[in-house]
Amino acid sequence: MDEFDIGNRKSHIRYFKNILNVLPQRYASLDSQRLVIAQFALGGLSLLEAIDEVKNKQEFINWIYSLQCPSGGFYGSRIMKNLPAHLAKPHIASTFAAVQCLILLGDELDNIHVPELLSWVHSLMNPEDGSFQGAADGSEPTDLRFTYCAAFLTHLFGADAKEFSEDDIDNAVSYIISCQSPDTSFGQVPGSEGHGALTFCALASLKFFGRLHSEHGVLSGRELRRIVRFCVNRQSEGIHGRPHKPDDTCYTFWTCAALKLAQPSIEISEKLDKERVLNFVRSCVDENIGGIKKLNAKNQYADPTHSYFALAGLGLIFNDVIPEYMLKKKYIKRVLRIRNKVKESRLLESNEL
Amino acid sequence: MLKRHIKNFQIWHHRQVLCEWANDGSREKAMTELIFKQDQKNYHAWQHRQWVVKRFGLFEGEIDFARELLVKDVYNNSAWNHLYFCIQNSTGWSEEIRKSELSFVQEKLEVAIDNECAWNYLRAVQNHILTANPQLADKFVSKLEVIEDRGNSHKHLAAYVADYLAEKTERDSDKESGTKAVQIYTELSSNLDPVRRNYWNYLSSCLSAKI
Numbered sequence: 001m002d003e004f005d006i007g008n009r010k011s012h013i014r015y016f017k018n019i020l021n022v023l024p025q026r027y028a029s030l031d032s033q034r035l036v037i038a039q040f041a042l043g044g045l046s047l048l049e050a051i052d053e054v055k056n057k058q059e060f061i062n063w064i065y066s067l068q069c070p071s072g073g074f075y076g077s078r079i080m081k082n083l084p085a086h087l088a089k090p091h092i093a094s095t096f097a098a099v100q101c102l103i104l105l106g107d108e109l110d111n112i113h114v115p116e117l118l119s120w121v122h123s124l125m126n127p128e129d130g131s132f133q134g135a136a137d138g139s140e141p142t143d144l145r146f147t148y149c150a151a152f153l154t155h156l157f158g159a160d161a162k163e164f165s166e167d168d169i170d171n172a173v174s175y176i177i178s179c180q181s182p183d184t185s186f187g188q189v190p191g192s193e194g195h196g197a198l199t200f201c202a203l204a205s206l207k208f209f210g211r212l213h214s215e216h217g218v219l220s221g222r223e224l225r226r227i228v229r230f231c232v233n234r235q236s237e238g239i240h241g242r243p244h245k246p247d248d249t250c251y252t253f254w255t256c257a258a259l260k261l262a263q264p265s266i267e268i269s270e271k272l273d274k275e276r277v278l279n280f281v282r283s284c285v286d287e288n289i290g291g292i293k294k295l296n297a298k299n300q301y302a303d304p305t306h307s308y309f310a311l312a313g314l315g316l317i318f319n320d321v322i323p324e325y326m327l328k329k330k331y332i333k334r335v336l337r338i339r340n341k342v343k344e345s346r347l348l349e350s351n352e353l
Numbered sequence: 354m355l356k357r358h359i360k361n362f363q364i365w366h367h368r369q370v371l372c373e374w375a376n377d378g379s380r381e382k383a384m385t386e387l388i389f390k391q392d393q394k395n396y397h398a399w400q401h402r403q404w405v406v407k408r409f410g411l412f413e414g415e416i417d418f419a420r421e422l423l424v425k426d427v428y429n430n431s432a433w434n435h436l437y438f439c440i441q442n443s444t445g446w447s448e449e450i451r452k453s454e455l456s457f458v459q460e461k462l463e464v465a466i467d468n469e470c471a472w473n474y475l476r477a478v479q480n481h482i483l484t485a486n487p488q489l490a491d492k493f494v495s496k497l498e499v500i501e502d503r504g505n506s507h508k509h510l511a512a513y514v515a516d517y518l519a520e521k522t523e524r525d526s527d528k529e530s531g532t533k534a535v536q537i538y539t540e541l542s543s544n545l546d547p548v549r550r551n552y553w554n555y556l557s558s559c560l561s562a563k564i
Contacts, residue, residue, distance in 0.1 A: 141366045141400075182437045182477035191403045191442070193396065193434040226481060229512075232552050233469060243469040244428040245394065271552040 004318045006282045011290030012307070013053055016044040019304050020054070034077035035067060039097035040308035042104045044291075046328060047311040047321075057105045064098050065111055072113060072120025074098040089135040092124060096149040099156065103331055109338050114346065118163040121150050125168065130175035131189075143188055144179050147172060148201035151208035152325075156335070158343040169209050173218055176202050183243075184226040185258075196234055196241040196255030199227065203261035204324040212261065224262050231259035232271050238280030239272075239313070248294050249284050249306045252277060252313025257323035260316060267319065274317050281310050365397045369404060378409035393422070394431045403438055412443040420457075427461055433470040437477060446478075454478045455489065472509045483517040484524055490517040497537075508546040511537050519560055531564035 006012075019041040038060070045051045054060065067075045073090030074097075075081040081088055095117070102109055124133045124146070131142035132150045150172070154164045178190040179202060185194025186202035206212035212219065219227070234240055234255045238247035241255060256268050256277075268274070283296040284306075291302025292310040315321035315328060322332050372378045381401065388398040406412055419436035422429055444450055458475045461468065476483070483490055497506060497514045515537035522531035535557050542553035 141369070181434060183434075183473035184481070187434075188396070188400060191407070191438045192400050193431050195396075222481065226476075230473075232549055235548055242394070243430045243473065245430070266555065269551070270555055271549070273548050273551070276548065 004278055004314050006278070006285060006292075006311075006314070008285055008287070008290060009048060012285075012292075012311075013045065013048055013050045013290075015286075015290030015302060015307065016041040016048075016050075016304075017053060020060075033094065033097075035064070035074060035094045035097040035101065036076065037304050038064075039100045039104075040304040042101050043326070044304070044308045044311055046104050046331075047308075047315050051104060054105070061102060061105050061107050064101055064105075067094070067098065068111075068113065069120075070113065070116070072116035072118070087137065089137045090120065091135045092121065092132065092146050092149040092153075093134060095121075096152060099153065100326065103327065103335060103338075109342070112157070114157050114342060115163075118154065118157055118159045121153050121159075122164055122168070124150065125172065127171065129178070130168075130171035130173070132172070141189065144176065144186060144198045144201040144205070145188075147176060147205045151205035155208040156339055156342075158339060158346065160346075169211075173206065173209055173211050176205055177218060183230055184223060185230045193242060194230070196231065196239070196251045196258055199231070199258040200254045200261070200323070203227075203258055207261060207324045213264065227262045228259060228271070231255050231262065235272050235277070237276050238284075239277060246295060247280055249281055249292050249313075250294065250309035252281060253309040253316060253326075254313075256313050256316050257326075260323045268317050269319075272317070277317060278314065281314060284310070365401050369401065372405065372408070378405040378411060381405040382411065389422075393426060393429055396431075399431045399435060403435065406439070407442060412439055415439040416443070423461065427465050428468055428470060430470045433474050437474065451478055455486075466507045466510055469509060472513060475513075482520070483513070484520045490514075493517070506540075506545055508541060511541055511545050515541070515556075519556075522560065522564065528564050531560060535560050535564070 019037060042051065042054070042060075045053060064074070067078070067081055069075060069081075069090040073092065074095045075088065075090050076094040080091070080094075099109065099112070102112075123136065125131070126133065126142060132146040133142055134140045134146050176186070179186045179188070179192070179198065181187045181192065181194030183194055185196070185199045187194045188198055192198075203212060206218065211217055233243070234251065236247050238249060239251040239255045240247045241251045256272070259271060260268055263271075280296070281292060284293045284300075285291075286293050286300075286302035289302055291304070291307035293300040293302050294306045312321055312326060316323060320328055322329060325332060325335060327335065368381075372381060382405065385398045385402040385405075388395050392398070406415055416436060416439045419432045419439060422432040423436070426432070440446065440450060440454070455475070455478055458471050458478065461471045462475070465471070479485055479489075493510065494514050494517070497510055515534045518530040518534035518537070521527050522534060538553045538557035538560065542550040542557065546553060
C-alpha cells in the first residue's frame with residue numbers, strides 16, 4: 001500500500017470523534033439517519049488508522065444493536081424506532097450502515113437476526129421490475145443505492161436460493177441494466193442521467209450478484225471499456241460525477257471505485273493522475289474544524305459525507321480499500337471469515353431442522 | 354418546501370405520490386422549471402420531470418424544451434440526457450431520427466468541440482459502434498487533420514478518431530489504421546490530454562500489441 005497524507009491528521013481525527021458525540025444544528029435534518037452518520041465517522045477514523053481512538057466501542061455496539069428490528073433490519077435512529085408502529089420502519093441504508101459500523105468496531109455480527117434480515121431485504125424488492133425500496137413504507141423512490149445495500153447484505157449473510165433465488169437475482173440485475181444511461185454510466189432510475197456514484201452502485205451490485213467479469217457477466221468487454229472511459233473522463237483536477245460539473249471530493253470514492261470495478265486488473269493510478277486528486281482533496285481540507293469540504297470554497301464547511309468519501313477515495317487510489325465492500329483491505333479477511341461462519345452455522349441449523 | 358430542500362429525496366417522492374393520487378401532473382413541468390432557474394442540473398428535478406412526462410404522456414414539447422436549454426448552455430448534460438430520453442420514449446430511434454440527431458449533434462460540435470456531452474450523445478446515437486457509419490467517421494478524420502495542420506486539436510475529437518481507427522483495426526485487421534490510432538493515443542498522452550496520460554499510454558500499448 002502506498003501512503004497518502006493530506007495533512008492535519010489529528011484535526012480530522014478530532015472532527016470524526018466530535019461527529020460521534022454530537023452533530024451541529026445544521027445537521028438536524030439528518031437525525032433520522034444517525035447510523036449512516038456514525039458509519040461515516042467510524043469509517044473516517046478507520047481510514048486514518050485511528051479507530052482505537054473510540055474508547056467506548058462496546059457502548060456503540062450496544063447502541064447499534066438496540067436499533068435492530070426483531071423482524072429484520074435496522075432503524076436509522078432511536079427516534080425512527082420509537083415512532084408509532086405503523087410508521088416505524090427499518091431502512092436498508094441504515095442496515096448497511098449498521099453492519100459497516102459493527103465490522104469497524106470489531107464486532108463478529110453474532111447478534112444479527114440473519115434469517116429475518118434476509119427475508120426483510122427480499123420483501124423490499126419490487127417483483128415487477130427488480131428494484132429495491134429503502135423501507136417498507138414506500139416513502140422514497142426506488143433507487144440503485146438501495147440495490148447496492150441489498151446486494152451487499154445478501155452476499156455477506158449468504159442468502160440461499162429460498163431467500164434470494166436465481167430468478168430474484170436475474171430480476172435485480174435486469175433492473176440495474178435498465179438504469180444504464182446512453183453514455184454507458186448508470187443513473188438512479190431508468191432514464192435518469194448517469195453519474196459516478198450510481199455507476200459504482202450498479203457495478204458493485206453486479207459484482208456481489210456474480211454478474212460482473214464472470215461466466216454470467218452481463219456487461220460486454222466493449223461496454224466495460226466505455227464505462228472505464230466515462231470514469232476516466234471524470235477527472236479535471238479532482239474528480240466529479242457528471243460531465244461538465246465541478247469537482248467534488250465525495251466522487252473521489254464513487255467514480256474511482258466504479259473505475260476499479262470496471263477494470264480490476266489495472267491500477268487506478270495507471271488511469272488517473274493521483275497526485276492531482278490528492279492535491280485537490282488537500283485544497284478542500286477544512287482548516288478550522290478538520291474534515292473535508294465538498295469543494296474548495298470559503299463559504300463551505302466540512303461535512304461527514306465528503307470527509308468520509310474523500311478519504312475512502314484516496315484509500316482506494318492508494319490501493320488500500322476494496323471498492324465493493326467500501327472497507328480497508330485489513331477488514332476483508334475478517335469479513336470473509338464472518339461470511340463463512342454465518343454460512344456454516346445456518347447450514348448446521350437447517351440440517352438440525 | 355421543495356424550493357428550500359431541492360436535494361431532499363423524500364420530498365420529491367412525496368410530490369410524485371400526490372400527483373398519482375390526484376391523477377394530475379399538469380403543473381409539474383412548470384414547477385421543475387422554477388427549480389431549473391436556481392439549478393439547471395438539479396438531479397431530482399430532472400428525474401421528477403421525466404417521471405411526470407412518462408407517467409402522464411406529456412412528451413409534447415419536451416424535445417424542443419431540451420433543445421432550447423442546449424441553446425442556453427450546450428454543456429448541460431442533464432438536457433442532453435433528457436433529449437435522448439424523450440426521443441427514446443416518444444418517436445423512437447428510426448433511421449430518419451438517427452440521421453437528424455447526427456446532424457444536430459454535429460452542429461453543436463461546431464459550436465463547442467470540447468463538449469463531452471455532445472461527443473457522448475454522438476456515440477449513443479451511433480450505438481457506440483463508430484465503424485457503423487464510415488462516412489461520418491471519415492468526416493471527423495479529415496476535420497482532425499485540418500485542425501492538426503493549424504497546430505491545434507482537441508482531446509475529444511482526437512479520442513473519437515483514435516477509437517474509430519482502433520475499432521477498424523480490430524474489425525478489418527487494418528494495420529495502417531492501427532498505427533494511426535496509436536499515434537493519436539500517443540499525442541493525447543503527451544500533448545492533448547496529459548491529465549489522462551497514463552490511460553492513453555495504456556490504450557496505446559494495448560493496441561500496439563495487437564497490430
